[in-house]
Amino acid sequence: MENYLNRDYCLSLLKEYTQSDSLLKHAFAVESCVKAYARKFGEDENFWGNVALLHDFDYEKYxxxxxxxxxxxxxxxxxxxxxxxxxxxxxxxxxxxVKRETLLQKTLFACDELAGFLTAVAYVRPSKSIDEVEVKSVKKKMKDKAFARAVSREDILKGAEELGIDLDTHIAFCIEAMKQNKGLLGL
Incomplete structure (x- = not known):
C-alpha cells in the first residue's frame, strides 16, 4: 500500500508535526466528516480521509x-x-x-471550519457531547459573533454552497459523521 493511503503512516506524520491535543482532534473531526462524504459519494475513503487528516499537519510549526x-x-x-x-x-x-475544482477539494473546504464549529458547540453543551448538538442550535450559535469567533461563518456558508448541499443538510451530515467517532474526538 502506498504511504499516502496508509492511515497509520499519515497519523504518524500528523503526530510528528502536531503536539496540540485540540489540533489533533480537529484533524480527526475533519477526517470523520470527509470520510463520511467519501462513502456517500462512492469515493476512496482512505485517500479522502488521509487528505483531511493531514490538511493542517504543518499548522502548529508553521x-x-x-x-x-x-x-x-x-x-x-x-x-x-x-x-x-x-x-x-x-x-x-x-x-x-489554488482553486477548488474537485469534489474532494470542495468537501475538505466545506468540512474544515464546520467541524471546528461543531466541536465548539459540543463543548458548551452540559455533557460536552456531540450527541446533544442539533442543527438549530448550531445555526443559532452561528449568529452569535462572540461565540467561537475564530471560526469563519462565511467559509461555512461558502463551503456548503460550493459543495451544492443545503446548509442544514450539511450540518446534520457532519454532526452524524462526528458522532461515529465521538470517542476519538473527545466529544
Missing part, C-alpha cells in the same frame, strides 16, 4: 499564511505524496490561490 499549508506541501512532495493529494490540501485555504 502557523502563518506565508507558511501554512505551503510548508506541508513541500514536506509531502519530499515524501512522494501524489500531487492531487497535495493540491487538495493547498485548496483548503483561499489565500493559497
Amino acid at each position: 502557523p502563518t499564511a506565508e507558511d501554512h499549508p505551503f510548508k506541508g506541501a513541500e514536506i509531502l512532495r519530499a515524501k512522494n505524496f501524489p500531487e492531487d493529494f497535495i493540491q487538495s490540501i493547498l485548496s483548503h485555504a483561499d489565500y493559497t490561490g
Whole structure:
C-alpha cells in the first residue's frame, strides 16, 4: 500500500508535526466528516480521509499564511505524496490561490471550519457531547459573533454552497459523521 493511503503512516506524520491535543482532534473531526462524504459519494475513503487528516499537519510549526499549508506541501512532495493529494490540501485555504475544482477539494473546504464549529458547540453543551448538538442550535450559535469567533461563518456558508448541499443538510451530515467517532474526538 502506498504511504499516502496508509492511515497509520499519515497519523504518524500528523503526530510528528502536531503536539496540540485540540489540533489533533480537529484533524480527526475533519477526517470523520470527509470520510463520511467519501462513502456517500462512492469515493476512496482512505485517500479522502488521509487528505483531511493531514490538511493542517504543518499548522502548529508553521502557523502563518506565508507558511501554512505551503510548508506541508513541500514536506509531502519530499515524501512522494501524489500531487492531487497535495493540491487538495493547498485548496483548503483561499489565500493559497489554488482553486477548488474537485469534489474532494470542495468537501475538505466545506468540512474544515464546520467541524471546528461543531466541536465548539459540543463543548458548551452540559455533557460536552456531540450527541446533544442539533442543527438549530448550531445555526443559532452561528449568529452569535462572540461565540467561537475564530471560526469563519462565511467559509461555512461558502463551503456548503460550493459543495451544492443545503446548509442544514450539511450540518446534520457532519454532526452524524462526528458522532461515529465521538470517542476519538473527545466529544
